[in-house]
Amino acid sequence: MLQAAIRASATRGVARQSVRCLATKPPRNPASGPAESTPAPRPPPADDVVSPTDPGEAPKPIPGSSVPSLDFSPGEEDARQERTGAKSSKDSLSSIERRRRFMGRVSFAFMLAGAGAATWYMGRPWEEDELRAKKMSPEEATQSRWERTKSRFTGLFDTFTEPLWPELLPPPLQGPMYRPYTLLVSVDDLLVTSTWDRQHGWRTAKRPGVDYFLAYLSQFYEIVIFTTQYHYTAMPIIDKLDPYQFYIIHRLFRDACRSEKGGQPVKDLKYLNRDLSKVVLLDTHPEHVSPNPENAIILPKWKGDPKDRGLIAMIPFLESIAIFKTPDVRPVLQAYAGKNIPIEFAKTEAEMKRKHIEEWEHSKKGLSRGGWTLSGLFGGSSEPSPASQAPLTYLEQKRLEAQRQYLEEQEYLRQNKENFDRLIKEEQEAMAREMPSTFWGAAQAILAGGPQPPPQPSSQQPSAPPAASK
Numbered sequence: 001m002l003q004a005a006i007r008a009s010a011t012r013g014v015a016r017q018s019v020r021c022l023a024t025k026p027p028r029n030p031a032s033g034p035a036e037s038t039p040a041p042r043p044p045p046a047d048d049v050v051s052p053t054d055p056g057e058a059p060k061p062i063p064g065s066s067v068p069s070l071d072f073s074p075g076e077e078d079a080r081q082e083r084t085g086a087k088s089s090k091d092s093l094s095s096i097e098r099r100r101r102f103m104g105r106v107s108f109a110f111m112l113a114g115a116g117a118a119t120w121y122m123g124r125p126w127e128e129d130e131l132r133a134k135k136m137s138p139e140e141a142t143q144s145r146w147e148r149t150k151s152r153f154t155g156l157f158d159t160f161t162e163p164l165w166p167e168l169l170p171p172p173l174q175g176p177m178y179r180p181y182t183l184l185v186s187v188d189d190l191l192v193t194s195t196w197d198r199q200h201g202w203r204t205a206k207r208p209g210v211d212y213f214l215a216y217l218s219q220f221y222e223i224v225i226f227t228t229q230y231h232y233t234a235m236p237i238i239d240k241l242d243p244y245q246f247y248i249i250h251r252l253f254r255d256a257c258r259s260e261k262g263g264q265p266v267k268d269l270k271y272l273n274r275d276l277s278k279v280v281l282l283d284t285h286p287e288h289v290s291p292n293p294e295n296a297i298i299l300p301k302w303k304g305d306p307k308d309r310g311l312i313a314m315i316p317f318l319e320s321i322a323i324f325k326t327p328d329v330r331p332v333l334q335a336y337a338g339k340n341i342p343i344e345f346a347k348t349e350a351e352m353k354r355k356h357i358e359e360w361e362h363s364k365k366g367l368s369r370g371g372w373t374l375s376g377l378f379g380g381s382s383e384p385s386p387a388s389q390a391p392l393t394y395l396e397q398k399r400l401e402a403q404r405q406y407l408e409e410q411e412y413l414r415q416n417k418e419n420f421d422r423l424i425k426e427e428q429e430a431m432a433r434e435m436p437s438t439f440w441g442a443a444q445a446i447l448a449g450g451p452q453p454p455p456q457p458s459s460q461q462p463s464a465p466p467a468a469s470k
Contacts, residue, residue, distance in 0.1 A: 123149040133166065161259045167273035168256050172222065173249070181322050181329070182274050183221035184252075184267070184281040185214075186288070187229065189301035191311075192237055204237060207302050209312040211241075216315060216406050218247040220322035226252040226281070228265045228288060244413070244420050258291070266290050277328040280318065294330040297341065313342035316349065316399075323398045349395070357390045 093101075123145035131141055142148055172178060185191065195205045214223060227234050231253040242248040257265035267283075268291040269276055281296040283289050289296035302308055317336075321329055336344060392400070413420070436444070 119149060122152040163258055163268070163271050164255045166271060168252055168271050169224065169250055169273045171273070179220065179222040180278055180325075181221050182224060182272075182279045183217060183318070184224050184226040184269075184272075184279065186283040186285075187225060187227040187234055187237060189284045189303075190282060190299060191241065193302050193304050195304045205304050206241070207311055208306060208308050212406075213311050213315065214242065214247040215409065216402065217318060219402050219405055220319055221280075222249050223247055224250045224252060226256070226267055228254055228257055228267075228285075230254045243424065246409075246413075257288075260290075268292070269295055277330060280321070280329055280333070282314075294334055297333060297336075310342075317341050317345040319399065319402065320345070320349075320395060323395055352395070353393060356393045360390045 126138070126141045126148065131138065134141075142151060190207070191210050192204050192206055194202055196202050217223065225234070225238055225248055231251075234253055235251070238248060238251055254265060256267075256271070258268045258271075260266055264287060267281065267288055269279060269281070270291070272279065276292065276295060279295050281289055281292065282299060283296055284299055284301045286293075286296075286298050289298070297314075299310065299314070302310065321332065326332055
């Protein structure tokens with residue numbers, strides 16, 4: 001039995017060597033003759049044998065072997081594929097797609113032609129209606145086609161940069177309330193400022209003399225508050241400054257400003273509906289008056305000093321413009337640009353006073369030399385008495401009249417203060433009653449055209465304060 005096992009093992013070894021020999025032999029070409037005997041390949045030297053466990057080298061297929069191998073290159077397989085000659089559908093378009101592309105090109109061509117025609121039409125000469133809306137004369141309007149095209153194109157976006165109304169103010173009041181000059185006054189850091197302390201926190205402080213400033217100059221100017229604040233923040237402040245609406249005629253807020261690059265609000269006076277030769281603008285921010293610097297007076301910002309007198313010091317200069325009926329305020333404002341106006345005008349007024357006294361003394365001496373006087377008739381001296389005083393100048397006379405008028409108005413307000421407070425309270429209560437308390441009520445009020453005006457009280461209302469005598 002041991003012999004049978006040895007014989008079977010020897011038989012399996014011979015069969016394994018035969019299979020290895022057949023695997024290494026090249027295939028026979030049937031067209032050729034009998035196979036030539038070739039010597040068996042010699043085994044490679046021990047140094048050239050690659051270990052199966054070496055990760056750096058991959059086993060190479062045996063050349064000429066018919067044993068299948070997994071080591072192949074996909075590129076070589078694709079290169080061996082033969083083309084059939086059929087046309088690929090990757091670059092071909094259907095008839096619908098070709099029609100769609102054609103219509104797209106035609107539409108784009110029409111759009112370009114329309115844009116060119118619109119651009120050419122925008123460069124046409126100015127029409128009378130356009131010049132009237134822009135408040136320009138034909139001589140002031142741009143003459144080149146490019147400038148006209150640019151102006152009309154940018155005008156399409158004026159809704160976002162220009163004021164809401166082409167005319168910010170209604171026509172001037174007539175009769176006793178007419179004022180030939182308009183005074184635009186800012187609010188921020190000019191009439192009020194924000195202050196903070198530990199006890200009260202942030203509060204709005206009123207500048208010293210602001211009440212007298214507004215009340216006194218309202219005899220000479222149409223006072224208009226022009227602020228860059230929104231109405232819901234500035235309106236309560238203005239109501240505190242002028243609760244009876246006697247001095248501030250109009251109020252202009254942020255929506256009356258023009259926006260420049262970066263959203264900077266500016267006060268463009270060409271929308272004011274007033275003669276700019278009679279307009280004075282008081283502000284503390286030079287960037288807000290950049291469109292009309294010739295009409296502006298830039299004052300230092302008030303920081304909350306309770307002893308400040310900067311606002312009161314501006315009254316003599318402003319009243320002199322109206323008293324002397326200056327035909328154009330712009331050259332006068334330019335003459336004082338960059339200077340301390342109260343001090344410079346005080347020097348000018350002192351010089352006017354000195355010349356007035358010299359002329360009066362010269363004229364009085366001429367009268368004394370040319371004729372007799374009452375004192376000389378009774379043996380007295382004919383020389384003018386040193387105690388005699390020179391008459392007031394024209395400016396001083398008008399100033400005294402305005403001050404008397406101011407005192408009369410203040411007395412009138414004190415006498416009728418209770419009536420005015422009662423009327424204001426009744427108006428507020430009527431507005432509160434008319435104001436809808438629900439969304440449905442607000443919608444009905446909008447559809448009805450707004451709430452109806454409150455009925456006038458039957459009691460006789462106090463008349464307006466007496467007008468200033470001119």
